[in-house]
Amino acid sequence: MAVFTSVSLDDVRTWIAQFPLGDAVALKGIASGIENSNFFLTTEQNGRRTEYVLTIFENLGFEQLPFYLQLMRHLASRGVLVPEPVPNRDGELCVPLQGKPAAIVSKLEGGSQMAPQPVHCAAVGDMLAKMHLAGRDFPLHQPNLRGIAWWHATAPEVFPHLSERETALLRSEIHYQEAFHGSDLYRRLQQGPVHADLFRNNVMFDGNRLTGFFDFYFAGCDTWLFDVAVTVNDWCVDLDTGVLDEPRVRAMLDAYHAVRPFTHDEQTGWQCTLRAAALRFWLSRLYDLYRPRAAEMLTPHDPTHFERILRERIATPAPGLSA
Template identity: 40%
Template sequence: MAVYTEVTDEDLDAFVADYDLGSVLSCKGIAEGVENSNFLLVTERGPHILTLYEKRTKREDLPFFLGLLEHLSTRGIACPLPVAARDGVALRELCGRPAVIVTFLSGQWPRRAQPVHCAEVGAALARVHLAAADFTLTRPNALGLAGWRELYAKCRHRADEVRPGLSAELGAELEHLGPRWPADLPAGVIHADLFPDNVFFRGEELTGLIDFYFACNDALAYDLAIGLNAWCFEADGAFNATKARAMLTGYRKVRPLSAREVAALPLLCRGSAIRFLLTRLYDWLNHPEGAFVRPKDPLEYRRKLRFHQGVRGPGDYGLDMEG
């Protein structure tokens, strides 16, 4: 639930006056998202989303993110399109923060994802990967192996406050992944954070993908591993192979996976699990007293990591090996 910056109506009116959007009818903070301040802005031209970028989103990354949204939109991906003001510029400033107005997407994120949703998400992820293939800007993944090691160095001395033994477990996993992490899989722009609350549906129809603010260049199959972790475990921690099969099948119908990508999946899933385990652990340990946002449980991802450590091979994800 996130609105970090308070926007006065005078500031907002002046800001919106630079656009061809008519006057402001309403602007309400949205109680979703944890990184930036989001508002549902209704003007005489209808609803839009106003985002103010808070500290965690780096200013120098914004051209990549906004350029990517524009690139994907023009290629038919249902994602927010940055709206340019009359001077042609979309990235502006409001209340001392970088700010942008983007188009409004209908739909709601699925609170109880079904296999049919997972199939759609897999297909959408593949379409993003294909559509971004000719996007010219790049952004390294700050939360890859080197980033995990940095986070681990910052958390290792306090990780056992969350659960005894956690620090050693993380250290051992990083030692396992280091020499084995695949460096030469097909790569490109990945979403890197496609959790259920970032995908809108109307019924079974996917109507939009949002929150591209972790997008970066990395192995395409790693994005799928993030998706498997985000969508295919039940609330009780059980892995749902039916959902995983649906997601992988949906993906492969749009973009076939190579044998090396399939073989790498268990390792990629372990990497994706430790990535969210580490960021959640860091947030848990560094959660400011009295902050609005309740930190997410890091141990959820320890359970997922342990599942992936135990799989016998890609077949455990419901995959047949025929490509």
């Protein structure tokens, strides 16, 4: 989340008339993130104030957004704790604002847990498994837009900026993942809608109580195992070294497994998938660093963090999945 498109409260006061939310009384830009323009929006109706999140989409078009917004609505209807998109009076979830697609979603309670303990990791693993199961009958399909096809397209954009050591790692890992993604094992992995970006700052807690997952705008259809790997690589690592903390890993994986047991094929493909998840975010952070877009309140993330994680996953086997 960042602010690429500036919007005033007066702009929103006129625009929000199409929603059954009352009057817009406050608007504040959200600084974190790097893809869309996001704002906390406060409305007042019948003397009651309610806070929402307003997103203006900078890269996604009207043809892509139904997947994300309908997925959130689908999950919310099945009891998964996610923000629920608010339709306008015509039933539309995405409408133009400043010439770009925009949507309003409910705001979750609490705050991000940036120093997670095993209890937090267990709550995330439990909800992630429930989310995967709830998405099985979601009717729309869209591939993970930051998957292997994107890796192939993006790597040439960053190679000119890398050292020989970095270039060698990126080339070799893409080659390794090509073989894995082309294998019979990979094709047998269970798939469905995934969040694909379930970092600490995309989950809300009130104390030890998980209140929801948000920011689904990297979601797509991929292996459920990839979603687990992305989540473990953020929630269960030492941030300085990229080394996995086994108590947190065990808490997350065991809680997930209790809801949706891991398959034998997933156990076999676990180490490869952890590497794939590290590669995806190393490459995207390299791209954001070397091919930046102008935005208010935008600070690119450090790519060396996920380079360390990738090297660590290659060098040291991670704790296995629950049997």
